[in-house]
Amino acid sequence: MQNIRNFSIIAHIDHGKSTLADCLITTCNAIEQRKMSKQVMDTMDIEKERGITIKAQSVRLNYIHNNEEYILNLIDTPGHVDFSYEVSRSLASCEGALLVVDASQGVQAQTIANVYMALEHDLEIIPVINKIDLPAANPDKVKAEIEHIIGIDCSNAILVSAKAQIGIKELLAAICERIPAPKSKDNKLKALIYDSWFDSYLGALALVRVYDGCLNKNDEIYLMHEGVKHSVLDLKYPHPLNPLNTNSIKAGEIGIVVLGLKDISQISVGDTITLNSNKADEAIAGFAKAKAFVFAGIYPIDTDKFEDLRDALDKLKLNDSSISYEPETSLALGFGFRVGFLGLLHMEVIKERLEREFNLDLIATAPSVTYEVNLTDGSILNIQNPSDLPPVNKIDFIKEPYVKATIITPNEFLGNLITLLNNRRAIQTKMDYITPERVLLEYDIPMNEIVMDFYDKLKSLTKGYASFDYEFSDYRIGDLVKLDIKVAGEAVDALSIIVPNSKALAKGRDLVKAMKEIVPRQLFEVAIQASIGNKIIARENVKSMGKNVTAKCYGGDITRKRKLLEKQKEGKKRMKAIGKVSLPQEAFLSILKID
Template sequence: KIRVFDGVVRPGDEILFMGGQKKYKVEEVGYMALKFIKKDELGAGEVGYLIGNIKSISDFTVGDTITLASNPTKEPLPGYREPKPMVFACIFPTENQDFNDLKEVMAKLKLTDASITFEPVNSISLGMGFKCGFLGLLHMQIVMERLETEFGLSVISTIPTVKYKVNLKNGEVVYVENPLEMPEPTKIDSIEEPYALVTIIVPENYIGDVMELMQNKRAVQKNMTYIDSKRVEIKYEMPLSEVIYGFFDNLKSATSGYASMDYEFIGYRESDIVKLDILVNGKPVDALSFLVHRDHAVYKGRELVRKLQKLIPRHLFPIAIQAAIGSKVIAREDIAPLRKDVTAKCYGGDVTRKRKLLEKQREGKKKLKMIGNVSIPQEAFVEVMKINQ
């Protein structure tokens, strides 16, 4: 669907999408009513449709300016801004054989929602999936709901994250969306995280509850205005990562559902961000790593290993679960091994016979610990995603 601001477009014209700099040939133009009404041309001020030899929906975006390739305009129409994703998460099918179905569905979503971005990603723990970018947490929730209700897919999403700005010591700047993309700590000069201006409208008697909640979210109050005798508008500047991690649900709970909230991106600010790794028997589990402020790292690390201790089943060898920042371990829990009574058939004789059997079992468990793999159920990944909320 297009609106013509200047000139005339006819079948056979070669057009240029100014955003993506892609050229196509017009095959048909017309009006949209109860059905498509084909016309010879569309002129200035008219709204209609355009059909061309466009093969990929990713070659252009909604709101782009179209001009004639033979006589292009100098500047695109004002007011268009390419949508930039602010929240990122990986989506995986619960069953690996459903990946092709998820791939087709994501392409269909892109047709009706140009603001979503996605690219394939492979996780050792969860298999093949897509790393997706969303305009906000609400946008992500809508997409997840559509995948399940409209397309009937059962999917798992990782913990939503934001895009961090990493300044390296050599002067380069890289943007990190995934903890696995974080450079070596020795190469990092500073890390900046995105901040948002949060506007909250709440009844006067809930102001204290809102302020208490915002203190735990690293928020700074900028303004407070009385809209009327009963309602107050409060503005805070706070990290965007704190907004997307269950903040809206906490705000509704603190205000009995009366508060309303809006936020907008205001830029990047330097912050003490660290990568929290989860190690199972000394091996890092990529899908459980995430970026967090250093002040919250110890608490979240302890909560995470305690939850994993309950979710990971016992094996024939001991399992150590650790939360670490770099080479420093900040939390640890152990899972005791399953034991088999190897002395059950010994009804008598010298005690050294039982000792030999127990020693043999102990040596076997040491060897099994070196070569054995820990099985982490998918339920563990689903539960761990709630740790930031």
């Protein structure tokens, strides 16, 4: 146990975390050179294409330092804020963390969020300045930034370049010398599940860190939060290509437990495993189920594919237990599901995986958040779908979720950024100049304001230099109303959104203008209206398409033509009364593009 080192790599997106992990794996000869590939820890195509880690992976490495053999358990973590739930579990399984910062970009928002999470778990943090071979690299400035913002001593920071293989040996030596060995307090088995996924041959698998005792093959285990018993069919040590079989996982080690379950929902990340015959006195603290923050309706474009979508979601949930979904119907879109996600990137990734892996054509409605609706009779409703909002006369007040946002930006973009944040009803809580050129901003902002296009706007206003991170804060009372869009007199439920009262008029006007361009012309005039309750606040008309009924008249009396035109007018009136307008897919996407 003295020679085991459990550590994690934490970094902002694109600071070289996956490349550094590849480097450590290669240096420890865990994978033969011919089988090695770039970002070997990222197993999904989407991860490689986008250059982000979505699913955390772990690997067990052997390394000889000062003639002693060390076991290094690298517990990889996703970098993006949407997956911070997995990050917290991974960090709880470690004794140390490598804080990787890009030598040319410096400290960014997610670096701070993940470091504070590591400090909460009382980990030994080793600062690592990566990409020192870049022409724009300035390691001394980055060291000063880390000391100023995070308050970690950087006098013994390790300078590396994962791409050029510089400083890797020094880094491995620091891991062996500076990260403490795991400690065990008890002989009763206690293991934390910090990840789970589904394997089509072995069933649901749990990735665990054993704190106390020893887990053996064929043991009967007990899950303390779920309150169920299972039998251990097999045990493995993690490896990106071929996990190694073992008969036992001892205290301080990381391993994969094969339970042969057909459903991943029976294993919860953060649960504690103990022996059924000799149960631990208490579970490992900090267990909480993943909570969805962003909700969107997902519907198949071809309505016959509803069952295929249900099967696809069932299969995807086996690999990602953090999504939640329930069936819902929409008059405009037919049958679909209201799906809960951890964040916007999570929503994008899930939709893309459904379309790619299961060959589906899907349409997603505008993302929304959970609102707390306090009714006049004293009861409280939690709603995710704007169309579920009760009538105005039954609502006392509505509470909306707020998040604490951290933004780091070059000071030349500060004015634009503050204007954007003020437009999004944000409240400033902190402003700090990290260096004369870079500013750290902290804001409380309604979550409803960031789920649409906030991140895109932030990036375009700052030419991609600003970094953004957020965490849930609390619920606050808001002056909110439901904005409905009516097409030819009928409200389209899939286009309903909840907006602040102060913005409702402008939003309604923008929406009907955008819809006017998209709704195809009919043989009768179509009115597109935005309404709050029964009050119409904006209207646009889609002109009718003229059919030339007089084309067959060659000359002759004008009364003949007039008679035909009168007949057409009567027909159009009747058509308007019973006419149905079919909306194209772009109409539902237009709501996402309104500024």
